[in-house]
Amino acid sequence: MVLAQLGGSISRALQQMSNATIIDEKVLNECLNEITRALLQADVQFKLVRDMTTNIKKIVNLEDLAAGHNKRRIIQQAVFNELCKILDPGKPSFTLKKGKPSVVMFVGLQGSGKTTTCTKYAYHHQKKGWKPALVCADTFRAGAFDQLKQNATKAKIPFYGRHVLSESIRLNLYTESDPVKIAVDGVETFKKENCDLIIVDTSGRHKQEAALFEEMRQVSEATKPDLVIFVMDSSIGQAAFDQAQAFRQSVAVGAVIVTKMDGHAKGGGALSAVAATKSPVIFIGTGEHMDEFEVFDVKPFVSRLLGMGDLSGLVNKIQDVVPMDQQPELLQKLSEGQFTLRIMYEQFQNMLKMGPLGQVFSMLPGFSSEMMPQGREKESQAKFKRYMTMMDSMTDEGNTNPKIMTESRIMRIARGSGRLVHEVMEMLEEYKRLAKIFSKMKGLRIPKKGDMSSLSRNMNAQNMSKVLPPQMLKQMGGMGGLQNLMKQFGSTKDMMGMFGGGGE
């Protein structure tokens, strides 16, 4: 992931600085030059980068710092704050209320990923208990309706729309071609069906033309959306400023979604340019699949970019995918140190639901998504699925009591699942390894959703080290590295602040 490379370059620069015995002006300048280079490569505007380094130098006055001050921590914190400043539009996004019908209109140029993003947005909210519906008012591009219909059907989301005129003539159908009428009919239909999130996908054009803006204005006047979301492709980098401004001037854009952050070196530039138009970015698209879509929140984002983790995101993600009715039972079992094969099976199922593993891992401190290239992610997913097939062919007795796994039972599982004996043994080894990790979770309190203060109380290096996989702990430089990391950010309270903690 290209964004991970940007994060990787910045955190490497900070790490190199930390390795220096003495941090003087030369070391600081080298570090800032590295960061400047990485940001310019990501197409962040030169003035923003120059202001950022000037501010850091002002805050970090090496000579004035009394001996004993932790210079590293101050520099790291200054970099963190300045990056947040670049990405902060200074304006919160408008929040919709669940249960009350809201209309959200999507606008953007053709090919920006608008149609794909409409479904991702609907799917994201559906998982959170909303009742979304999709309306295709894109009568410009032949195939737009079929694309939305296909995606919506896959995600089991109701949809409304018509084939565009040229398609209808070919198919000899009579149909409506007025996007305003389709949008109004669709919104009315879904209001009657008590949907609380009615998403209207509008037409795009290749460039910002008068016809596009006129149609957008008419659909907006007729459907009176509660929120207009502008979708843009990250590959345009800092040119995003002009594009976002042009859309803002034609229609009341309330939020922005930046797509294709997975493939473009200019993603950082696009994000900072949008922020400069004072439009809040609410999500980023990180791939073509439905779940390659992430909530965008400045502090946790910068935290993840610098490899500092996003524990609040991780806790929310876990609580999103573990079904509500299973949460108390799972937490009870884990806090008693019980970890059965059945639990492992259910957790693999949940992990697969969580979405791309790289996304999950990048939320852990010391672990950037740079360390989980896409190929390896697929490998891990395939491994989970393989293990689950083997577990499927176990008897219930075997599931609950892995200790009675005799040679003949292992052979039976291998035969039943069409796998090799050594693969079954590998799966059991994995179980033992995880059971050992989870046994250490005994007594660790898992916070309620949004209750980050109790997480920060629990989260000391000792507790953290218990739940991190051993390889990850090794990557962080063992227990000492973890302690250092936590010390660098001061108290755990400060650290949670950086992770965007302290409630939702």
Ligand SMILES: Nc1nc2c(ncn2[C@@H]2O[C@H](COP(=O)(O)OP(=O)(O)OP(=O)(O)O)[C@@H](O)[C@H]2O)c(=O)[nH]1
């Ligand atoms: N890699 C990647 N591809 C994406 C992302 N979002 C969308 N795409 C792809 O971008 C292409 C264009 O997306 P569409 O959703 O068809 O674009 P659109 O803006 O709706 O186009 P119009 O309907 O013509 O306005 C498709 O191939 C999508 O799969 C993303 O976040 N990452």
